[in-house]
Amino acid sequence: MARLVRDSRLESREARLRLKMRQEPYWRLISEGIHLGYYRGNRGGMWHARVRSSDNKRYVKSALAQADDYTDANGKSVLSFSQAQEQARKFASKLYRSDDLEDNKPYTVTSAINDYLADFKANGKKSLYATETQINAHILPPFGEKVISTLTFKQLSAWKNKLATTDKRVRSSKKLNRAQKYISDEDNDEDYQRRRRATANRIITILKAILNHAFNTNRVQSSEVWQKLKPFKNVLEPKIRFLSETETTRLLNACVSDFRLLIRGALLTGARYGELTTLKVGDYSSDNNTVFIHQSKSGKPRHIPLNKEGINFFEQLTAGKKSQEFMFTRSDGKQWKKNYQVRPLEAACNAAKIIPSINFHILRHTYGSALAMKGVPLQVIAAVLGHSDTRVTHKHYAHLMPSYIADVIKEHLPDFGKTEKSNLIKITA
Template sequence: MARTVQDFKLGKREQRLRLEARKKPYWTTINEGEHLGYYRGARVGKWLARFRAPGGGAYQEATLAQADDFADADGEVILNFRQAQDKARSWFASPDRGGARRTGPYTVGTALDDYVADFTGKDLANTKRRIEKLIRPTLGAVEIARLTSKQIDDWKLALARSPARLRTAADADQNYRAAPVSTEDMRRRQSNANRVLTVLKAALNKAFRGEKAASDSAWRRVKPFPKVDAPRLRYLSDAEARRLVNSALPDFRLLIQAALLTGARYAELTNLEVRDFDAASASLWLRETKAGVGRAVYLDAEGVQLFKQQTAGRAKSDRMFLKSTGQPWGAAHQARPMAEARLAAKIDHVSFHDLRRTYGARLALKGVPMAIIAEALGHADERITRKHYAHLSPSHVGDVVRAAVTGMQIVEKSKVVAIG
């Protein structure tokens, strides 16, 4: 019988530096027979990997790189914990190991690895995060042939009942929001669990199509939580939008203005270059979009003015929007300045993505057809647009209902006199 591997906590630098220096590495399990190791020497720490085929036999081992104990990771010579995991998985699947990984039981973890290796979507970072944090720890070691609907259902329910993970520094303990208590809290957690379930099913379906699983019935019978994907209805009035713009720091103010005038996502805006604005056609070309397909944004006079100011005298390859320091905006750099601007403007909670919703809502309130709004926002399906904006559009049904029920005279006219 194979000995049980004692998993050590290696994810944080301070945890590794508390380990005793020794010749024998410290190991943590990635999948069955696959381990990431850390060698704690007197002067240096190194990442290792080892693999053993199902059924036993000797381990194959490899040294991966130096650990980021005393210097920042560079992704090649020095790796952090996440990078070491990725490199270990690449080694596990590499031809120089003889492909032994494929001869044993095919696990959920292996299916997840294969899914990520062939992933072609735009949201790879979030997909990998959901896999590593929310799927693999519970289901990764389970053989697909032995996977049951109950296991998946129990995992899904536990995920919905768990507190939401909050943004946390790389070397800090994970922060969590309070466990869901209200009906709305639970709806959000169930909606999130549905999204993670979609990733799991996509990986398992790929395995089934590749004949790595004899049947897909175990996960096909598992249904998502019903009626929990309520559309977000938050959008700013024109007055709120002006207050938010006026309250933001100058460099971030430009991004807010651009979002309100284009409906573009944060990442779509921060990836813009000067060449993407065409003053002659009063349009903007979004090269990097969520759908992976570029699209045009048609600007009004105010939008043209904003982008003319941003591009005047600049090289075509320059980033359109930069921080006041001259550095590009990063993936999560909008959260703090957005919160500061919202508080200064005395506006209830609003996210940067709500600026995109504000753009869509303004079009709907003006009676723009749903098909046009879908095209303007880059929605792949008009049903998405209707879900979020149809209730805001002038409607024949609404007009008929209001005309039919009018005239009861059961509410006194207001005696409040407007001031100003």
């Protein structure tokens, strides 16, 4: 076993916590060509290794694990000073055996994006196209060639503010190589500004996910710069919109026949557009009277129970079809694809005099709102909508349940004894 190196600055947590925070770790030579480093952050420290390459021209660095500043060492994710020395030597040994110094090249944002998207695809996440679109439009142009370790908070903050003041991009054909156009809001009112800040927050989340992936895979030493970048506040959506029964009737009557089926399916299940358009005939169970969603936004499958009208609808929709056929198809027999719903829904809204026009997701809110107003518990609504927990459900639908909550309290709260009669009489003006 290699000799344990002593260092009064690093070997105790008390001594480490007295060190000043700085951008570069505190390095200690533990063997020839091998340094152990301690980086102190706001939430405790991290151990790092720095190994001189076999050609003696450069160093290869790697984050090892958390230091045992606030948590006892476990030899894996949290290391003591002695354990960190052992892990640094193991890292050096592995590096020397492989003689692979590729990791020592400057790690750019473009490289981080490629690694992040590869992991994104491997995990089968749903929003790959939308994520790539945002990356190509807003992250690659300003940051692609920059080395992550050179990013500054000033750069990120300026980029964040620019995102919030940039007008909405116009959707155009991917086949046409045209300059990007933007929609400018003439009024530039408060709600428009809120929506731009909300969009900026979503893009910031993507960038931070990319950079965090780089940090968690030991490609960069510190995440402190982008952890300081905070999202815009007070950008939550206003009160959730939903359609009344009269409006849904007008909307259905205004739809062309193939699209009407899709709209009706959404209203009877609360399923998302992408969930409905990938349903197969075999996903409807006439035995259980449910529709099975294989993979939702949360990544979890779910069964959606149907009411009497829903059962009749899906019985007719699936009659005479093979189990592997798509349940909802266009009039030409082809599958509904991404964004195919936008124009027919806008046309139907115009014909039905639903102003302003809705997007497809409002049908999902209409389903959830209808259940909430009938007193269905939020846990049930969350389960049928596929929410991972009740926080989102509560935010969207709890305000629709005051009468139900009042009725439940009146029925179940005990009396705690009878109120004594009083001779006092209330005087009313």
